[in-house]
Amino acid sequence: MKVLQKAAIHQLYWAAHKANLFPKSSNAQYFYDFDCLLDRLGILKQYFPKGVLHAVAIKTQSNSAVLQKIVDNGMGLEAASIEEVHLALATGIEASKIVFDSPVKTREEIDFCHQQLPGIYVNANSLEELKRYPPDFSGRLGLRINPLVRSDAPSIFDVAQKRSKFGVPIDQEAAIIQASIDYPIKGLHLHIGSGIRNFSGNIEAIGRVLKLAYKINQLRPDNPLEFLDIGGGIDFEAATGSTFSVASFVDVLIKQYPTMFEDFQLITEFGKFVHKHNAFAVSTIEYVTPPQQASEAGTAFIHIGADLFLRKVYSKLSINYPCSVHCPQKKPSSSTLKYNIAGPLCFAGDFLYYDLVLPKLQSGDLFFMHQVGANTLSLWSNHCSRTAPYFVGFYASRLISSLT
Numbered sequence: 001m002k003v004l005q006k007a008a009i010h011q012l013y014w015a016a017h018k019a020n021l022f023p024k025s026s027n028a029q030y031f032y033d034f035d036c037l038l039d040r041l042g043i044l045k046q047y048f049p050k051g052v053l054h055a056v057a058i059k060t061q062s063n064s065a066v067l068q069k070i071v072d073n074g075m076g077l078e079a080a081s082i083e084e085v086h087l088a089l090a091t092g093i094e095a096s097k098i099v100f101d102s103p104v105k106t107r108e109e110i111d112f113c114h115q116q117l118p119g120i121y122v123n124a125n126s127l128e129e130l131k132r133y134p135p136d137f138s139g140r141l142g143l144r145i146n147p148l149v150r151s152d153a154p155s156i157f158d159v160a161q162k163r164s165k166f167g168v169p170i171d172q173e174a175a176i177i178q179a180s181i182d183y184p185i186k187g188l189h190l191h192i193g194s195g196i197r198n199f200s201g202n203i204e205a206i207g208r209v210l211k212l213a214y215k216i217n218q219l220r221p222d223n224p225l226e227f228l229d230i231g232g233g234i235d236f237e238a239a240t241g242s243t244f245s246v247a248s249f250v251d252v253l254i255k256q257y258p259t260m261f262e263d264f265q266l267i268t269e270f271g272k273f274v275h276k277h278n279a280f281a282v283s284t285i286e287y288v289t290p291p292q293q294a295s296e297a298g299t300a301f302i303h304i305g306a307d308l309f310l311r312k313v314y315s316k317l318s319i320n321y322p323c324s325v326h327c328p329q330k331k332p333s334s335s336t337l338k339y340n341i342a343g344p345l346c347f348a349g350d351f352l353y354y355d356l357v358l359p360k361l362q363s364g365d366l367f368f369m370h371q372v373g374a375n376t377l378s379l380w381s382n383h384c385s386r387t388a389p390y391f392v393g394f395y396a397s398r399l400i401s402s403l404t
């Protein structure tokens with residue numbers, strides 16, 4: 001599985017600089033490697049059986065050039081809002097590869113899908129929402145189920161608890177079965193949460209929803225459910241060869257649910273796994289202020305903070321992007337000092353790191369944050385009305401070879 005290494009990151013920055021891929025006047029840039037993206041998409045294609053629709057979650061990384069590469073690679077897109085449906089459409093994708101999952105779809109949005117996007121997958125979030133669909137809905141209507149399982153998702157991303165706002169709790173089985181008779185439902189959807197490493201909860205959840213799908217099909221033998229959307233949310237640690245790899249996930253699915261891939265069009269909605277390792281962000285260090293006392297840390301002020309890294313700064317999640325510095329004007333100093341890294345926003349908490357031990361810094365040095373491809377740029381916050389970092393999309397292999 002490709003992961004951009006520190007040395008390559010610094011080299012890529014300078015290659016992009018030399019190739020004029022970003023304005024020299026920009027204070028911060030966001031670099032996204034399409035080679036890494038293709039590697040991740042290739043892993044999904046290689047280890048899942050053929051025919052699975054991988055609808056990559058737009059919310060995780062919504063840059064239009066990235067979406068275009070995903071679509072050009074034959075993959076689908078998962079949209080969490082009508083705006084994301086339009087981002088998907090701008091790539092030229094067929095409606096039949098879009099999955100629309102907003103929990104608050106309006107009548108107008110549903111009508112737009114019905115009139116303009118026949119074949120689109122639309123997952124209703126509740127029994128209440130089902131009332132808004134015409135009996136001859138031209139899209140493929142799914143019903144989101146909350147399978148009520150436990151997982152290792154951090155609590156703010158755990159959407160399979162009893163009080164979750166997503167999906168119909170699976171313990172309302174009679175109502176779900178009745179809805180599958182009353183409405184033109186063609187599939188079931190689940191997504192139990194994000195940030196999951198141990199996917200045993202996903203396996204259990206898929207089993208529960210699959211069992212329900214077969215129960216529905218027994219009652220509708222002439223009109224069986226066509227698809228099962230198993231969502232995303234798993235941070236696979238490898239493609240293969242480890243307990244929490246893509247290959248072992250698929251192996252377990254095939255062993256435990258041998259008929260699933262034949263009986264249903266399977267859909268996935270991975271986001272973070274696809275994007276996390278593909279990007280790095282760079283900011284010029286604008287100022288360095290010394291510590292008040294020798295034992296304390298100095299402060300380096302940079303041009304990205306809580307606006308790009310909302311989850312890192314505002315939440316209690318422990319997000320530790322690897323980071324590094326590069327000092328263009330000089331050889332890095334052999335002596336090290338402690339630094340806090342301050343973002344540019346006007347509130348006290350806008351710090352990205354505390355007490356980092358780094359070579360002695362000065363204004364004009366570069367601060368790099370690695371593995372920032374997921375849930376950063378797509379969450380950009382307009383606080384203080386600052387300009388977002390300049391997006392640089394590139395193929396690392398081509399950029400490096402341009403140096404030689």
Ligand SMILES: Cc1ncc(COP(=O)(O)O)c(C=O)c1O
Nearest residue numbers: 057191194232233269270271272
């Ligand atoms: C319905 C749904 N599908 C897919 C995803 C993507 O999750 P991840 O990026 O963790 O794979 C999310 C994330 O919130 C989601 O809510």
